[in-house]
Amino acid sequence: MSTREASHAGSWYSSSKSQLSSQLDGWLSKVDPPVKPIGQVSSQESLSTLPVPGARVIIAPHAGYSYSGPAAAWAYRSWDVSKAKRIFLLGPSHHFYLSKCALSKCDKYATPLGNLTVDKETTKELYDTGKFQWMSQSVDEDEHSLEMHLPYIYKMLSRSFPAESSFPKLVPIMVGNTSAATEKQFGELLAPYLQDPSNAFVISSDFAHWGLRFRYTYYHPSSAAPVELSARSKPPRDPPIHESIKEVDFRCIDACETGSHKAWLDTLADTGNTVCGRHPIGVVMAAMEVLDSQARFKFVRYERSSECTKAEDSSVSYASAFAVI
Template sequence: MASHIRKAAVQGSFYPKECAEVKALIEKFKQELETIPVSPEIQNIIPKAVIVPHAGYIYSGFTANCAYQFLKRSKAKRIIVIGPSHHYYFKGISGSYYEAYETPCGEIPIDSPYLFALAKQFNIGFEPQAHAKEHSTEVQMPFIKYYFPHTKVIELIYGDMAVKELANLILALLHNKENAVIISSDLSHFHTLEEAKAHDFSCLRAVDTIDAKILKQGCEACGITGLHAMLLAAKELKLSSKLLDYRTSADATGETKSVVGYMSAMFY
């Protein structure tokens, strides 16, 4: 029944509608990545969590794929995708209470029993309007379907919520070895390229040093609550971090007057 499926709302705009085209695009990102030498010390890292951008694939797909290339080594039984609500204001956090998530390459099962257990512990509600068109989480699903064809997912969208609350949830998720966590966030929006880099540098440095205080020095990430919470959880768990890619929309368009920044990183 259709109501039990989280329909793909942004296929055909943020990413292709056809499975073959999605696969071809991801293969292209993989080939591009193969031309960049990977330093030996990060070659065998298996991340517990990653930060990925959520723009259209032509802008941020390569950056996101850098993280998925590492995350694919994870033997995670379920992947929890956490992103900010763009279209609908609400307080707290909402879980995807559907049976499956639609992607161009087939549905991904949602781990409902795990979500129900999590919801009891962390007061996870259900705001259908927050899920209906949310791209921050949806654009991750074709990557997950490609790299983890047999893994279940949970989609969590946060509205107006306390960073500490989200950090506690991420901590609980990371304590479970069967989980991998994806934090979805773009960086600054609509500054000149120079201004964007200045703002984004504080986001990058905060992640690189796992120091959330640095976020206050100008980071304008649109998923800053998720970034901040991830840094608090990583510090508590004594994880290491590694920045993987940074670019702006100018890399795709050549337009430098008004750009959006994108980063990917991993925690292990």
């Protein structure tokens, strides 16, 4: 029996069971209905019930909890796992080059709260398609995009199921630097699982990584074409940099809410936005299109780690969303 260790506990989030549980409860308790979505289209709605009935799919950030923990709570409070028998967790690969998707060989994923059991039958079923590869345990443990969701997943399952032994099993999928065609291919593979009401999905993604250290300094002046700022650029004021970052992120949020995989990819290409989970999001959007459903993501929270005012500053954006399938 191999267990993926909680390798980022004690640094990216608390390794103390009691402290971590209390933090998660605190962030979740601050999200109360009614909740008003924030996208251009979805903002016309208001959510009177949490979790949102049928909201089996969420997008949530994966930074250190001191940065993104509160924002992630908005996705997890929306998440409906009442009928779940397994949880698909899709996250990007930050350190290991991968052009397709990889599966875990581990039997369990550890968290300070308890362990989550990997669905070995489903992972083998996916591997047997010939499209996936295995990731080593060291690659698995180096990656934070999957791990940062495990405590939240455990917490939400503990609220819906009587004991750890009855929790839905986990299907972790690391998504590489996929092309549009590859995203469609994996979308087709995952579409039947997405259609199954006993499957819930978590997509791990931060949004804009802005600043010289991220090699992304896109800035859109109010009355001119977009430019890339440099270390020698004077601090712009119309608008401030942080408002330009927000504009770019909301262009991507609105593209995601259209449900069009092409619109999502086109907006990313047009803005160059450094959405690190662009590929996991793209795979699930492609799966939604295969189902030809009216399912759409609705974003409910947007935050940034800081508000940039000059090129030397940096920030990471966090957005939370759900989709009813």
